Amino acid sequence: MKAPEGQKQSKGPGGNVFVFAxxxxxxxxxxxxxxxxxVVDFKDLGLSAVSGLRNGIFAGTSxxxxxxxxxxxxxxxxxxxxxLTDRIARYEQMERSAAEIREENRRLREQLExxxxxxxxxxxxxxxxxxPNNLFQAFVLNKGTVAGVQKDMAVIAYQNxxxxxxxxxxxxxxxxxxxxxxxxxxxxxxxxxxxxxxEGIVEGxxxxxxxxxxxxxxxxxxxxxxxxxxxxxxxxxxxxxxPDVTIGRVSRVLDYDYEISLSVEIEGTIDFSRxxxxxxxxxxxxxxxxxxxIDG
Amino acid sequence: xxxNVFVGSIFALVAALLQSTIISRLAMFQAKPxxxxxxxxxxxxxxxxxxxxxxGFFSGLLLDFISAAPIGFNAFVCTMLGALAGRMKGTFxxxxxxxxxxxxxxxxxxxxxxxxxxHLLFPAEIPTYTVEAPTLWVELSLNTIIAPFFFAFLRLFxxxxxxxxxx
Numbered sequence: 001m002k003a004p005e006g007q008k009q010s011k012g013p014g015g016n017v018f019v020f021a022x023x024x025x026x027x028x029x030x031x032x033x034x035x036x037x038x039v040v041d042f043k044d045l046g047l048s049a050v051s052g053l054r055n056g057i058f059a060g061t062s063x064x065x066x067x068x069x070x071x072x073x074x075x076x077x078x079x080x081x082x083x084l085t086d087r088i089a090r091y092e093q094m095e096r097s098a099a100e101i102r103e104e105n106r107r108l109r110e111q112l113e114x115x116x117x118x119x120x121x122x123x124x125x126x127x128x129x130x131x132p133n134n135l136f137q138a139f140v141l142n143k144g145t146v147a148g149v150q151k152d153m154a155v156i157a158y159q160n161x162x163x164x165x166x167x168x169x170x171x172x173x174x175x176x177x178x179x180x181x182x183x184x185x186x187x188x189x190x191x192x193x194x195x196x197x198x199e200g201i202v203e204g205x206x207x208x209x210x211x212x213x214x215x216x217x218x219x220x221x222x223x224x225x226x227x228x229x230x231x232x233x234x235x236x237x238x239x240x241x242x243p244d245v246t247i248g249r250v251s252r253v254l255d256y257d258y259e260i261s262l263s264v265e266i267e268g269t270i271d272f273s274r275x276x277x278x279x280x281x282x283x284x285x286x287x288x289x290x291x292x293x294i295d296g
Numbered sequence: 297x298x299x300n301v302f303v304g305s306i307f308a309l310v311a312a313l314l315q316s317t318i319i320s321r322l323a324m325f326q327a328k329p330x331x332x333x334x335x336x337x338x339x340x341x342x343x344x345x346x347x348x349x350x351x352g353f354f355s356g357l358l359l360d361f362i363s364a365a366p367i368g369f370n371a372f373v374c375t376m377l378g379a380l381a382g383r384m385k386g387t388f389x390x391x392x393x394x395x396x397x398x399x400x401x402x403x404x405x406x407x408x409x410x411x412x413x414x415h416l417l418f419p420a421e422i423p424t425y426t427v428e429a430p431t432l433w434v435e436l437s438l439n440t441i442i443a444p445f446f447f448a449f450l451r452l453f454x455x456x457x458x459x460x461x462x463x
Binding site: 028030046057135140 | 315316317320346361362369379422431
């Protein structure tokens with residue numbers, strides 16, 4: 001197995017070592033600077049340069065799979081058409097009563113001045129990829145600054161009829177953006193119990209299989225916390241995230257004597273393994289709002 | 297050498313984009329094979345230290361741009377990988393099965409070691425593999441199994457990826 005001597009690399013220690021030291025120093029310096037957020041623009045510039053390529057790959061593969069699937073769907077559609085025609089007749093009857101309920105609901109909301117509808121614009125986006133590195137959890141969206149997406153915007157999604165929090169935009173390039181999901185260990189969200197209104201901070205544990213963790217809950221809240229309680233974003237002033245977006249339900253209460261606050265494990269509302277489409281939330285800019293945020 | 301570094305880096309960019317899109321759908325336990333690592337090892341082992349470390353640096357930098365990793369993270373790790381694999385050039389004949397598997401398995405473990413080292417220095421920004429989680433072991437297995445086939449594929453582009461003897 002030994003190679004002949006002639007094939008051995010002639011070691012020119014000077015040049016190789018000098019270049020190695022130079023490259024190591026350059027990459028380490030960039031790492032040092034980027035972790036202190038000095039070269040954010042440089043990162044965005046690089047991401048912009050290759051943005052759109054993933055979108056192209058996604059579009060290509062989607063076209064092929066959708067074409068194949070559409071043939072099968074066509075036969076299913078015929079059957080469903082007949083069923084749906086029957087259903088429409090029933091729904092028309094239900095619609096009349098639903099319209100009455102909607103009208104009553106609208107009037108009640110007006111009286112309570114409680115409507116949040118229209119507080120935020122939403123940019124629809126498709127999830128076109130994930131981080132190429134196994135240890136980083138970021139998602140890639142097919143919308144970037146051209147579509148109005150900016151860094152630090154919140155991202156939400158609808159699953160099973162529920163609006164759930166997905167994460168936040170961490171890098172926005174021209175045609176795509178990177179989203180840090182809720183289960184990333186460096187994601188922190190100001191949150192509260194929907195019923196008891198006690199507050200805490202929700203953070204991820206690095207994997208979508210692991211439950212989310214809500215920490216720093218007052219010990220006095222112990223009696224009011226139950227398994228299955230709904231956790232929502234608090235949306236306090238200067239928060240990145242809009243208020244009242246569902247995060248998940250309490251699955252376990254962690255009450256240790258040696259800790260000064262409670263923690264609870266949360267089963268997330270969003271199933272990240274089958275997430276396809278999301279909405280980027282464009283915050284309403286209010287006069288006098290400062291740039292400081294309470295979320296991470 | 298310049299051509300090999302350029303082509304190797306472009307191959308790595310394409311591999312990273314595929315890892316990010318198509319291959320990420322096939323991930324097991326959040327782990328997918330690291331084709332960028334395999335390209336760097338292939339180019340470095342067959343060309344030597346200089347080409348290896350330059351290919352590693354530029355491939356890593358491109359990977360940093362499309363990833364959530366801080367700039368310089370992948371550039372640093374891939375430079376180390378390229379330099380190490382390049383140092384081993386000519387030690388053994390690169391066969392079709394055993395050596396590609398051993399090289400990629402070793403490179404995956406070396407990469408995990410680099411991550412652990414950087415995690416110590418930047419604990420808040422850089423995650424690391426944990427021994428009890430399956431991610432590292434699944435990635436190690438995938439890289440080891442796929443290496444012979446991927447190296448055979450890369451040999452089809454020998455004229456672009458392998459240059460003349462390095463000084």
